[in-house]
Amino acid sequence: MPADERLDSVYDRAGFGASVPRGSRPALVVVDLTRGFTESGFPSGADLTAEVTATAALVAEARRRDIPVIYTAISYTPAEAEGDAVAWLRKAPGMRALREGSEAVALDPRLERREGDHLILKKGASAFHGTSLAALLTSLGTDTVVICGATTSGCVRATAVDAVQSGFNTLVVREACGDRAQGPHDAALFDLQAKYADVVGLDDALAYLADQDPRTLGQPALADLGDVPATSRWVRSGSVRLHVLDYGPSDGVPVVVLPGITSPAVTMDFVARELTDLVRPLVLDVRGRGLSDDAPDYDRGSYAADVEAVVDGLGLRDPILFGHSMGARIAARVAATRPFRGTVLADPPLSGPGRAPYPTTLDAFLGQLAQARRGTDADEVARSWPRWPRREQELRARWLSSCSRTAIAATHAGFESEDFFADWPNVPAPTYFLYGGASPVVTAAGAAEAAERNPSAELVEIAGAGHMIFWDEPEAALAALREALRKLL
Secondary structure, X not given: OOHHHHHHHHHHHHOOOOOOOOOOOEEEEXXXXXXXHHOOOOOOOOOOXXXXXXXXXXXXXXXXXXXXXXXXXXXXXXXXXXXXXXXXXXXXXXXXXXXXXXXXXXXXOOOOOOOOOEEEEEOOOOOOOOOOHHHHHHHOOOXXXXXXXXXXXXXXXXXXXXXHHOOOEEEEEEXXXXXXXXXXXXXXXXXXXXXXXXXXXXXXXXXXXXXXXXXXXXXXXXXXHHHOOOEEEEEEEOOEEXXXXXXXXXXXXXXXXXXXXXXXXXXXXXXHOOOOOOOEEEEEEOOOOOOOOXXXXXXXXXXXXXXXXXXXXXXXXXXXXXXXXXXXHHHHHHHOOOOXXXXXXXXXXXXXXXXXXXXXXXXXXXXXXXXXXXXXXXHHHHHHOOOOOHHHHHHHHHHHHHOXXXXXXXXXXXXXXXXXXXXXXXXXXOEEEEEEOOOOXXXXXXXXXXXXXXXXXXXXXXXXXXXXXXXXOHHHHHHHHHHHHHHHO
16 A cells, blocks of 8 residues: 555544534634744745735735634844743754844735734744633634645644644635645645645635625514514615615605614614604615615615615605714715715714714624624613613614625725715705714814704704713604604604
């Protein structure tokens, strides 16, 4: 029997080599692709051009799917690099060149660390040893770790072994891992495949990442619809199927309600049901949320096209637009290009090019989404939103997992790249601008600018409310909304 067959037989008999489950919440861990490892000019380095190129493809796909990207780097203080406290440096003194702040520990310039990416600094081979990586992955709701980087026989192998020992399904991407010599590289991949991880090809890993962004709704969430006094309507916007909760009455003046970035239609139920004596609220599950489809695009123009599809598809005559947060930005875009009976914008994000960033970070949104997908409850939601009514905390816990990570990330990026004030001056009267007196999204300066840029608008401050004005101060916010709608009838 040839040597390779004898080896395979030994490992098969020992029960090694089973396939690793692939979960629905992966994270990409890029191990030590710093210049000190990827460039042969450094004592610890080798030419890893091919491996860096493969890793760049993984990073790009992870970002498209809003999958967490975590970089690691070895970095020693001068005292550690020059002293005798780090035992590893006695065995591998060439690693002393990996000093904090030096070019050797800088990320390879062919890769790019962006806002939202994580960085783990370490002193040893494993990215888990003595670091917060396990806690970070847990907080992100990760169930599967995709590993690439350098060196295969050292830090990649140690990280993969500790990933398994920390409870994560582990994939190692063959073409995206490199070493200083072929023998140790091959041996490490063989051992990892046999005992710890699935060693997969680049195309396989890319396909796995591309298949992520699971939106889920459990039976308790669907049962919530039984308590909602509304009828489901369906409209197509191109290839995207959109779900609308129609509260009636059928002869009422239609008000198209556009919720915020992580608010499916049902979460606006407590607002909509208080308006039916005045108007006919129709609350949209914005694409990528609730029961509406995922979509290829999540820019403001695509969202606006959806609103027009709802108005035309449901035959709504002379409707009012009412949007909160993201929905207010969408309403402004639509109203600036098409006549409506009137608009009500509630605390629209004023961020945009050249302005202060949106105050809630993408990481905060994705952390809450990860909680929802692993399973959360109203008590955990209350830690982030303590002022909300209990029912709204419960709805948030059950429905947030119906939101697409891709939609959230793209919309959040739009808050920075798309200028609200490009549309706002063109929103015709009558229009009302409600904002929270304690909102970090519409500050006092922002409200003043909004008033100046559209003098025909009526601004109404909801005292004591933050950005989530209807959740923070329900009675005052609903009273202000009802008054604005009365004036539009």
